[in-house]
Amino acid sequence: MRLATLPLLLSGLLALPALAAPELPDTACGQPGQWFVPGAGKLTPREALAPLAGREMVLLGETHDSENDHRWQLAMLTTLHALHPEMAIGFEMFPRRVQPALDRWVRGELSEAAFLDQADWDHAWGMDTGLYLPLFRFARDQHLPMLALNVDSSLVKRVAASGLAAIAPAERDGVGNPAAISAEYRAELDAIYEAHALMSQNGMRRENFIQAQQFKDRAMAEALDGYRRGHPGALVVGIMGAGHLRGGHGVPGQLRDLGRRNVAALATWPADLACDHLDAGYADLLFLVPAAAAQPDNRMERLGVSLRESPLGLLVEQVVASGPGGLAGLRQGDVIVQAAGRPISKILSAHILVQRQPAGTWLPLRVRRGADLVDLVVRFPAEE
Numbered sequence: 001m002r003l004a005t006l007p008l009l010l011s012g013l014l015a016l017p018a019l020a021a022p023e024l025p026d027t028a029c030g031q032p033g034q035w036f037v038p039g040a041g042k043l044t045p046r047e048a049l050a051p052l053a054g055r056e057m058v059l060l061g062e063t064h065d066s067e068n069d070h071r072w073q074l075a076m077l078t079t080l081h082a083l084h085p086e087m088a089i090g091f092e093m094f095p096r097r098v099q100p101a102l103d104r105w106v107r108g109e110l111s112e113a114a115f116l117d118q119a120d121w122d123h124a125w126g127m128d129t130g131l132y133l134p135l136f137r138f139a140r141d142q143h144l145p146m147l148a149l150n151v152d153s154s155l156v157k158r159v160a161a162s163g164l165a166a167i168a169p170a171e172r173d174g175v176g177n178p179a180a181i182s183a184e185y186r187a188e189l190d191a192i193y194e195a196h197a198l199m200s201q202n203g204m205r206r207e208n209f210i211q212a213q214q215f216k217d218r219a220m221a222e223a224l225d226g227y228r229r230g231h232p233g234a235l236v237v238g239i240m241g242a243g244h245l246r247g248g249h250g251v252p253g254q255l256r257d258l259g260r261r262n263v264a265a266l267a268t269w270p271a272d273l274a275c276d277h278l279d280a281g282y283a284d285l286l287f288l289v290p291a292a293a294a295q296p297d298n299r300m301e302r303l304g305v306s307l308r309e310s311p312l313g314l315l316v317e318q319v320v321a322s323g324p325g326g327l328a329g330l331r332q333g334d335v336i337v338q339a340a341g342r343p344i345s346k347i348l349s350a351h352i353l354v355q356r357q358p359a360g361t362w363l364p365l366r367v368r369r370g371a372d373l374v375d376l377v378v379r380f381p382a383e384e
Contacts, residue, residue: 029275034288036269039280048285052264053083055235057224059251061242061267061283065348068289069268070131073239076266077138084235089139090224092240093125093132094148096173102146106139124153126342128352135239147227149220149238151175153343160204160212175222178214179257185249189213192311214254217244221254228260242267248281298347302354303378305330312368313337313345328378330367337373338366 030036035048052058060076062069081087094102101118104110110118115136116129139146151173158167164177181189189210220240228236244250245265252265264284269275271288278286299306304323307314314336319326330336336344339353340363357363360382367374 028272029269030271030288032271032288032290034271036275036286036288037280037284038275038278038282038286043285049079049083052080053235054262055264056228056260056262057236057238057255057264059238059240059245059263059265061240061245061265063268064127064241065131065346066268066289067131070135072268072287072289074134074138077135077237080235080237081142081144086231086233087235087237088145088147088227088231089135090147090149090220090227090236090238090240091135092150092220092238092244093121093127094119094146095124095150095152096148096219096223097152098124099148102148105136106143106146108140122342124150126344126349127346128349145227147223147236149223149240150216151219156212156216159215160208163205163208164211164215172215173219175215175219178211178218179254181210181214181253182249184247185253186210188247188249213250217250218254220244221251221258221260224251225255225258225260246282300325300350300354302380303350307336307347307350309345309347310335313343314347314350316367324378324380328365328376329374330365330376330378331369334367334369334374336365336367338364340364 030042034042035045036042058076058080060073062073077089098119101110101115101120104118105115112133116122121129136146138144155167155171155173190206193206193209220238224236224238228234238251240251245252246267248265252263255263266285266287267283268289269278269286270291272291275286298308298317303325304320305316305325306318308317309315312335316325316330316332316334316336319330319332321327336350338344339350344350344353354363357380359380361380363378363380365376365378367376
């Protein structure tokens with residue numbers, strides 16, 4: 001396509017902050033809608049995006065529950081498709097066992113409800129579907145292949161519990177041995193492990209945690225690489241958590257081990273935060289989005305508990321004995337891992353679920369209590 005028309009295709013990106021730009025602190029990185037290269041400065045949209053058409057792969061990082069990030073991803077998909085019409089989109093959100101459902105969706109054979117059911121969304125990912133459906137609809141409307149990049153979470157948990165060597169090759173869902181990781185990435189994963197005491201308290205060894213992350217990175221890299229090998233003219237776009245691509249570690253590192261060098265890793269950055277401390281290589285490109293909305297309070301007054309996010313689920317920090325949660329049997333120290341049959345790990349998701357629960361209904365919970373899984377039922381009063 002002609003580069004002269006590129007600014008028109010970027011209108012969705014530049015219109016992302018729909019409200020008037022707020023006054024930003026002196027330390028702010030810039031205004032929402034701007035692009036910059038860490039360590040090098042700002043770029044125009046044309047400078048940032050035109051070269052992406054020549055890449056083999058473009059990875060779009062996200063914070064999973066960020067509406068701004070998902071709007072940016074949709075605008076990026078629209079722009080990249082206009083620049084390079086032969087395109088496929090890979091998603092961290094789907095384990096490879098549900099690939100047939102993705103194929104049927106793209107062919108227009110499934111309703112949205114049937115697609116989410118056959119793709120096992122509630123168990124495989126469980127985040128608010130409203131964040132992701134615009135991306136799925138775009139792929140279907142443009143007849144673009146959707147790729148299931150991930151493996152089942154149960155397999156990743158097995159690696160985290162026992163180490164990769166304990167998993168027979170035939171039980172690894174086709175994933176090979178991950179490449180060794182850099183000292184920088186190991187230090188980053190070490191910091192995550194240290195920041196979450198529940199991992200060690202529940203018996204997860206540090207090295208097993210690191211191997212589980214390597215295994216997941218490798219699974220996604222191999223899925224992206226496999227599609228590109230079969231379709232050498234395609235631009236393959238990956239949708240995944242930003243932690244899997246920052247610093248050139250994670251998926252980009254595994255792709256380099258597979259011989260892929262022509263890969264771009266993109267992510268977002270809140271415009272109100274300073275960015276001059278970011279080193280070159282943090283990402284190939286960062287797009288400034290509006291400041292993140294305030295996170296919901298950890299007090300779930302309707303449930304009668306206080307929660308904190310943890311790697312294993314939602315940690316119950318306080319319980320009001322006379323509240324619905326206390327009456328259901330929730331205890332301080334429990335970790336809520338499922339709600340209404342769906343995995344849950346975000347306080348925002350818990351707020352939305354509890355607020356939507358009608359009076360006089362029941363909400364089943366599954367909690368981890370020490371080494372045991374316990375099923376509880378919260379009963380909301382008929383009149384509130």
